Amino acid sequence: MKHITIDMPIVAECLANKCAYNVNMKCHARAITVGNSMHAGCDTFFSGSGHTQAAGRTAGVGACKSTNCKFNEDLECMTDSIRVAPKGQEVNCMTFQPR
Template structure:
């Protein structure tokens, strides 16, 4: 079983119902990547119908949003984040804050 560095920012809640890593509003991906070519997007979102068995709570493994105030050297420094669906239908980090 993979282990996760507990110094990584935990995902407090995920409301992206269509993601296979979401179980009861809790992300169970070991580590997600936030940012997709500069766009605020959960790059780990996986929209397949089979749900993975919940394991450990998810964490932010990398943040590619260089303009986010919580980003320090591609690492999220927020105490926790929330992931959800934007008005446009994309899955994004709702904790994002422009620097």
């Protein structure tokens, strides 16, 4: 497998404990995608019967489609880290701040 190395913000905390990528309140996907221009939801969230085995990996934010967030530059998140948590029936980027 080929690998690339890029700088991206990390998912410092994820409170969506029903997500298959969540182990011990941390996200272990390789990278997540955040929402769209109207909603800063975690597009990578999905519930599953088991959780990832890659608990040594820390997720980054690979893309951000929330163009009205002040941290969004050219569809990428430019803050150091984000928090993800359930909000009602959805799972959102809690670091989102409108421009």
